[in-house]
Amino acid sequence: MDIEQASPFIQLRRQLHQIPEPGFNEHKTQQLILEYLDTLPKDRLYIRTWKTGVLAKIPGNRPQKCIGYRADMDGLPIREQTSCPFPSIHDGYMHACGHDMHMAIALGILTHFVHHRIDDDLVFIFQPAEEGPGGALPMLRSNALREWKPDVIFALHVAPEYPVGTIAIRPGLLFANTSELFIDLYGTGGHAARPHLANDMVIACTQLVQQLQTIVSRNIDPLDATILTIGKMEAGTKQNIIADHARIEGTIRTTSKKSMELIQTRIESLLKGIEAGFNCKTAIDWGCSYCQVYNDAKWTKSFTDFITHQTPYQLIECRESMAGEDFGYFLNEIPGFMFWLGVDTPYGLHHPQLDPSEEAIPVAISSMAKYIAQMGTRKKS
Ligand SMILES: CC(=O)N[C@@H](CCC[C@H](N)C(=O)O)C(=O)O
Numbered sequence: 476m477d478i479e480q481a482s483p484f485i486q487l488r489r490q491l492h493q494i495p496e497p498g499f500n501e502h503k504t505q506q507l508i509l510e511y512l513d514t515l516p517k518d519r520l521y522i523r524t525w526k527t528g529v530l531a532k533i534p535g536n537r538p539q540k541c542i543g544y545r546a547d548m549d550g551l552p553i554r555e556q557t558s559c560p561f562p563s564i565h566d567g568y569m570h571a572c573g574h575d576m577h578m579a580i581a582l583g584i585l586t587h588f589v590h591h592r593i594d595d596d597l598v599f600i601f602q603p604a605e606e607g608p609g610g611a612l613p614m615l616r617s618n619a620l621r622e623w624k625p626d627v628i629f630a631l632h633v634a635p636e637y638p639v640g641t642i643a644i645r646p647g648l649l650f651a652n653t654s655e656l657f658i659d660l661y662g663t664g665g666h667a668a669r670p671h672l673a674n675d676m677v678i679a680c681t682q683l684v685q686q687l688q689t690i691v692s693r694n695i696d697p698l699d700a701t702i703l704t705i706g707k708m709e710a711g712t713k714q715n716i717i718a719d720h721a722r723i724e725g726t727i728r729t730t731s732k733k734s735m736e737l738i739q740t741r742i743e744s745l746l747k748g749i750e751a752g753f754n755c756k757t758a759i760d761w762g763c764s765y766c767q768v769y770n771d772a773k774w775t776k777s778f779t780d781f782i783t784h785q786t787p788y789q790l791i792e793c794r795e796s797m798a799g800e801d802f803g804y805f806l807n808e809i810p811g812f813m814f815w816l817g818v819d820t821p822y823g824l825h826h827p828q829l830d831p832s833e834e835a836i837p838v839a840i841s842s843m844a845k846y847i848a849q850m851g852t853r854k855k856s
Contacts, residue, residue, distance in 0.1 A: 495550020498604025543625025573633030637817030653799030655762025664719030
């Protein structure tokens with residue numbers, strides 16, 4: 476597929492880019508996808524919605540399995556700073572993680588199979604809320620998806636650091652286990668001049684942050700990559716008032732489930748120590764957690780063999796990423812893989828200037844359409 480043939484999907488990507496919406500609020504996005512699907516021949520397409528997500532099934536000629544393809548839908552609370560001529564019209568929101576590209580590519584692959592039917596069934600999953608609170612797990616548990624559950628599943632993620640025409644993947648772990656972290660500390664406020672009558676949560680909180688940083692350095696096997704980042708700290712109301720409340724927000728990322736359990740247990744122990752040491756109360760909320768993205772070895776090999784021998788694209792065996800992706804929940808139950816698609820932009824994911832190259836759209840549509848066609852078509856006996 477060349478850039479001209481991909482033009483309808485580039486237009487769709489631009490329309491999607493303009494309307495980024497937060498997780499489970501992707502109403503306009505859902506509407507746009509449904510309106511596009513409505514333009515396709517109805518006899519080959521069954522459509523369902525689940526919350527703000529969309530499911531589209533293309534029945535096969537003589538199905539033996541169901542092949543799934545997933546695209547995520549939500550935008551991020553980031554004010555766009557690109558110079559692209561089709562910027563976000565939702566102030567303070569941006570498709571800064573490439574989900575507009577993911578959806579347009581999925582629509583391109585879907586359209587190909589509406590016109591070129593294969594033996595196996597196909598299900599396209601447009602999933603809300605990847606950036607949080609996580610749409611994959613509840614979608615997997617929904618009746619809508621349970622009845623159309625694929626036997627094998629694929630997805631891609633744009634990769635700013637690779638040139639267009641590059642596909643990067645690895646068998647096994649691709650994305651980390653993640654957990655959010657929200658901790659509140661409650662003490663006694665008071666006058667800055669009478670510290671002996673108050674119980675200062677600024678002090679307790681800063682001590683806690685220091686202690687949290689010892690978990691990775693002193694409790695986790697150094698060969699087991701792990702991150703504990705506190706990205707936000709809030710306390711107090713005024714310079715001469717002792718703070719009765721402090722809050723920290725962070726994220727944990729691990730390459731093993733065991734380390735995630737260990738970190739969470741250690742945090743609970745440290746909080747007990749802070750409560751005893753500072754005579755305060757604490758509350759912890761783990762927010763949303765994502766299970767790792769673990770690529771199936773057999774399917775990954777079949778895809779890498781295909782890319783190497785049957786496409787002009789460059790294949791890279793990449794390292795694991797410490798980012799999270801709730802596609803991991805799909806791969807926990809269904810074999811398949813996720814890969815990185817080079818989109819060649821100097822700014823990383825979640826950056827206000829992220830501007831993926833649209834030339835990657837035909838690369839992805841053509842490679843996935845050809846790969847899916849091969850695996851979903853049996854030789855005539
Ligand atoms: C691809 C990507 O950037 N994913 C996000 C997933 C968010 C997980 C959750 N909100 C957390 O912070 O733990 C990422 O930040 O890796």
